[in-house]
Amino acid sequence: MISTSLARRLSLAVLGLSSLSxxxxxxxxxxxxxxxxxxxxxxxxxxxxxxxxxxxxxxxxxxxxxxxxxxxxxxxxxxxxxxxxxTLRAILNDAAKNAPKAAKGSNAQKVGDFYASAMDSAAIEAAGLKYLQPHLNRIAAIKDLGEMQRFLADPKAHTGSVWYGMGVGQDDKISTQYAVQFGQGGLSLPDRDYYLKDDARSKAIRTAYDTYLVNTFKMLGDNEATAKANAATVQRIETRLAKASKARVDLRDPYANYNKMTLAEADAAYPNLALPLTLKEEGLGAAKEVIIGQPDFLKEVSAMLKDEPIADQKQYLRFHLVTSVVPALPKAFGDESFKFSQVLSGAKKQQPRWKRMLGSTDRALGEAFGQLYVDKxxxxxxxxxxxxxxxxxxxxxxxxxxxxxxxxxxxxxxxxxxxxxxxxxxxxPDKWKDYSALTIGRESYLNNILAAREWASKDEISHFxxxxxxxxxxxxxxxxxxxxxxxxxxxxxxxxxxxxxxxxxxxxxxxxxxxxxxxxxxxxxxxxxxxxxxxxxxxxxxxxxxxxxxxxxxxxxxxxxxxxxxxxxxxxxxxxxxxxxxxxxxxxxxxxxxxxxxxxxxxxxxxxxxxxxxxxxxxxxxxxxxxxxxxxxxxxxxxxxxxxxxxxxxxxxxxxxxxxxxxxxxxxxxxxxxxxxxxxxxxxx
Known part of the structure; x- marks a missing residue:
């Protein structure tokens, strides 16, 4: 079951209505x-x-x-x-066709251009790593812990899911207020146990993951030896995170995962996370308290940021950045990602691009797209x-x-x-989200993904x-x-x-x-x-x-x-x-x-x-x-x-x-x- 903040717990089910027919x-x-x-x-x-x-x-x-x-x-x-x-595909095809004639900044224009850029695989192939390279360069330029902290605090860093999760959601004990929340995260595999268990299937998944890592680094330009070394680094860092992570059953205890402390207390407990800087850069400088979901995990991340060589941390960030935008990269990246996912899911072939890009549009512009859907x-x-x-x-x-x-x-x-x-x-919704601050165009699907990601983060943080x-x-x-x-x-x-x-x-x-x-x-x-x-x-x-x-x-x-x-x-x-x-x-x-x-x-x-x-x-x-x-x-x-x-x-x-x-x-x-x-x-x- 799907949520916009760490506090929200959504649960899968089916529903319906009835009358005497x-x-x-x-x-x-x-x-x-x-x-x-x-x-x-x-x-x-x-x-x-x-x-x-x-x-x-x-x-x-x-x-x-x-x-x-x-x-x-x-x-x-x-x-x-x-x-x-x-129904949704027909809506998107019409939106993409009519977007150039739609009012600039309208939902119709944004939905149409987002989907059109996502479906333009020829343009994506021709661009190569052009739109990704500035973000890779930022990671490459990091030299020490201070620069790493400033980079991680920047909401425009766009590294994907790294180290831990942060969000703004309802305070579980004061439901009339929003709170800043931190919790475990940073893993690429579906669960901590995939890194830790020694059964044959877990080992086979880790082997396939290593192949995926190596091939991804090679596509980024690394030679064979460097790619293998970087793959081992990512596996090692994520395994260390996995060892510090709580098991899924333990995450079901809401009291154990509610640990409120002052920002000063959190900064003292996790000094290398630079939480005051992070909150300030995110626009949450007024926050005086935070809720920590898994204190031992955050303690380990704080230690890792100091212990792990900066060069190794950069490879971890590099991989997570790339894998967070795979659909917007040349086809070879998507093919490697799918090969690995097959080991987990058993699917025999990849879903057609239109279906994957439909999902991407729904995630990025859900309520703008949703308005067009419910009208029909x-x-x-x-x-x-x-x-x-x-x-x-x-x-x-x-x-x-x-x-x-x-x-x-x-x-x-x-x-x-x-x-x-x-x-x-x-x-x-009775009141739809306002996407006026989000700019979407046809030039770059990758830039559209990052713009939508940045907008969603700002939208969530604006609740505080x-x-x-x-x-x-x-x-x-x-x-x-x-x-x-x-x-x-x-x-x-x-x-x-x-x-x-x-x-x-x-x-x-x-x-x-x-x-x-x-x-x-x-x-x-x-x-x-x-x-x-x-x-x-x-x-x-x-x-x-x-x-x-x-x-x-x-x-x-x-x-x-x-x-x-x-x-x-x-x-x-x-x-x-x-x-x-x-x-x-x-x-x-x-x-x-x-x-x-x-x-x-x-x-x-x-x-x-x-x-x-x-x-x-x-x-x-x-x-x-x-x-x-x-x-x-x-x-x-x-x-x-x-x-x-x-x-x-x-x-x-x-x-x-x-x-x-x-x-x-x-x-x-x-x-x-x-x-x-x-x-x-x-x-x-």
Missing amino acids: ATVAAAQATTSQKGVGITIANIDPSVKPCEDFFHYASGNWLKSNPIPAAESRWGSFNELADHNNA AFSPAAKARAKQMIENLRTAYGERIKATDWMSAATKTEALKKLNAFTVKIGY GKPIDRNEWGMTPPTVNAYYNPPMNEIVFPAGILQPPFYDPKADDAVNYGGIGAVIGHEMTHGFDDQGRQYNSEGNLKDWWTKEDADKFNAKAAIVGKQYDAFAPLDSVHVNGKLTMGENLADLGGLTIAYQAFEKTPQAKAQAKIDGFTPEQRFFLAYAQIWRTNARPEYLRQQVQVDPHSPAQFRTNGPLMNMPEFYKAFGCQDGNKMMRASADRSKIW
């Missing part, structure tokens, strides 16, 4: 009729639903939809993204229907909280207060000292995703995901509640998962639970953790129940709440069959079919190591194995694989 109204008068929204042909009847519901619901689809060569996985998210991309692809009526369904789910959640038999009255009161305080954002901007979004409108943001206590659903198969206005309520309803419930449950529950109704990191209730919650969550630890997508590759805890709890809670809300609909009460399935069966089939996914082994290995989300088959089967409602719908019996013994089930909400 004419299809359902007609179905009430008959035993069974043909429905919309569930693809019956996807079902594999050779698999028993109570043995493996993932393969029962989508088995035929899995067999007939091999992973495209340019993808590492393929599922409903990808299908919807491809559908959206067709998202109606006010869809937004209104989504709002109604969300309120239905909120009502059902409140009923579940009140009915819990393990939570005290005092904690229930606070939980309901938090639930009722959820802010809901649907489709697109001002009231919290509650109109801000962490995802762009075309995004096929959703999130919950704890300090804002908000649930957010971009326009991109409010489409089939997640939401279908022609489908019956069972389909929409099993699809988008479960996603809405998922995001709501993030407010009450093992991390989100630690924030109160105002978005502050503050304990509102009695000790007894917290202990009971943790015991129930531990059952879920144990369940997922046992899941293995590949031989000897197990899901990490602690890393995926929040998402697993959100899946279970979201589906439970969506089911309760669905049971109130006329369709559920009428009990008419559609396509031969009861309303409850259609609900669970809809849920399972949104998670249909084929994934490469390389992708799955990386997912279980770095992703807080479980693989798709366990996001399907895992929650259902805890739900008596599912057992009843499909007549599951003791001994069926999908049916857990009562003592092994988890029921929280």
Whole structure:
């Protein structure tokens, strides 16, 4: 899951809306009729639903939809993204064609020229390193620690992600204020363990990474021996950073990662980071306090800046600068980057340039581009229907909280207060970002990337000292995703995901509640998962639970953790129940709440069959079919190591194995694989 500051935690899910359709109204008068929204042909009847519901619901689809060569996985998210991309590509082609005639400085001009420069591969090839060289020269000119500190403090240094992360975001304990935050970073590989583990796959990845490093340095002009030496230097520096980094499970503890201190205290603790200079150059000179996410990591970086030879540090910066702008460099750089990424993802070929540059435009000019998208692809009526369904789910959640038999009255009161305080954002921002200070042209794609990067940094830093901007979004409108943001206590659903198969206005309520309803419930449950529950109704990191209730919650969550630890997508590759805890709890809670809300609909009460399935069966089939996914082994290995989300088959089967409602719908019996013994089930909400 995607964020503009270190404080923001965004979480992947699906979402949608629902209303009683004419299809359902007609179905009430008959035993069974043909429905919309569930693809019956996807079902594999050779698999028993109570043995493996993932393969029962989508088995035929899995067999007939091999992973495209340019993808590492393929599922409903990808299908919807491809559908959206067709619309987005048409918008961008028109924008690029019409940009010369558009008003200079308008969003249409900027979006069109950015995409046109990105797609002009001939110009990029002809330019070579022309536009990159001034930035490489700046790095080469650094002579000592003082000059290195001044360079790193310069917001125009454009080195990519080096040493650590810095940003401005909400203060987790004072959610009405922005704070300056620092945290670990600086690695090129997806996780610290890739540098530290000695299993065969980790070694193979490091070997491939070394090849990538060597070839990149050679393309920059180094001879073979120098390139190999510089590659070894980067690996050594990043390995040292990895050893100082916290593991992903440890990063899930919001209290342990909140360490506020005065700027003077931070400067004394990390003297070689030159934090006062950095804040001054970034326009944050008024900051008197900072929040340090991982103090031991920052301490090690401070030591490294003094210990590591300046010549070695320069090679580290040089590589990170280059790899942060690969798409804007000659094709050979992109080819080398893709060769290495293949080892991680298993993809057989590179995505077409238009698709990669579409993503680049979305990242650089997300809301300018997004405005053009929603004008074409998202109606006010869809937004209104989504709002109604969300309120239905909120009502059902409140009923579940009140009915819990393990939570005290005092904690229930606070939980309901938090639930009722959820802010809901649907489709697109009410107020769009202002890109007037960003200059985009057609001369250089690389310069456009750096200009957009600089603008985004200034935009984030400009928040400091001002009231919290509650109109801000962490995802762009075309995004096929959703999130919950704890300090804002908000649930957010971009326009991109409010489409089939997640939401279908022609489908019956069972389909929409099993699809988008479960996603809405998922995001709501993030407010009450093992991390989100630690924030109160105002978005502050503050304990509102009695000790007894917290202990009971943790015991129930531990059952879920144990369940997922046992899941293995590949031989000897197990899901990490602690890393995926929040998402697993959100899946279970979201589906439970969506089911309760669905049971109130006329369709559920009428009990008419559609396509031969009861309303409850259609609900669970809809849920399972949104998670249909084929994934490469390389992708799955990386997912279980770095992703807080479980693989798709366990996001399907895992929650259902805890739900008596599912057992009843499909007549599951003791001994069926999908049916857990009562003592092994988890029921929280």
